[in-house]
Amino acid sequence: MSFKTILVPVSSPDASRSTLEVALDVARRWNSHLEVMHVRADPRGLVPYTGEGMDGSMIEEIMDVTEREGGERATQTKAMFEAFCTEHSLTVSDKPIAGNGVTVSWREESGREDEIVALRGRLYDLIVVGRPVADAPLPSPITLEAALHDTGRPILVAPPVTVPTGRHIAIAWEASPEAARTIAVSIQALTEAEQVTVLDPKLPQPLPLESAELVDRLRWHGVDAQIHAFDVSATDVGPAFLEHAAKVGADMLVKGAYSQSRLRQMVLGGRTRHILNHATIPTLLAK
16 A cells, blocks of 8 residues: 555654654655644643642642643654755645645644554554653653554654655565555555565474565565575564665565564564664564
8 A cells, every 4th residue: 555644743843853764765656645644642642641649729830830841842753854844845734635645734732642653543544653761751651552453554664864765665574464454554555665675583493474475465466575584592583673674785674563462562663662662774564
């Protein structure tokens, strides 16, 4: 499928610039519409978490500070968005314009970012979210989880640095339903890539489907994929996928996300979490 409508949650000017760059790179391939959305924290939502023993004046002060800081962050983030549009000569429009190429719009909401992304994300073909960074509150890992598990849409996780996207795509092959789903939603990107490599982990317990069978099926779509096999233990698959994606020179990784099943989370979830925490290239996930 092509990604004609793309949602891009932006949390702050510093944390979101690279996310916008990745989203624009994708949008230019399909003349997509980008809706850039900032969610301001609703101070009223903090009241249940203020704790017992706080009097009304203390709660009101916390709400005032939250409102003020949220307003400042929203203003700064919108200014970054406007400068980004000017820099890239983008057309700002509430909806796509036929024959115009990429269009962008700004949306501002109030509430919990994860809840709003989970709801509104269901309207788009793709959600581009920033990769959470250690010791930084933004982008929020909770928002990423909501986008992945609660929207029913594929997500593209953008690293904190700007990189080209999708010229050489690596597929993290695990023969899982989640991997199959992710390959299916990314098939058009695969057909348009200059190079596709299937990363094939040779585990002590072999995968139930050979990577060669996947390559045969991809060829039916006009995708001439190559296999890159490597030996690895079951506990090291996540780091190995990133290591070998770098070795082959991929600029995008396609991987199935873990499901809600407890057993599958134990096996596949650790791999996905490692990639989400350490990937330096955009990573497309679906489940």
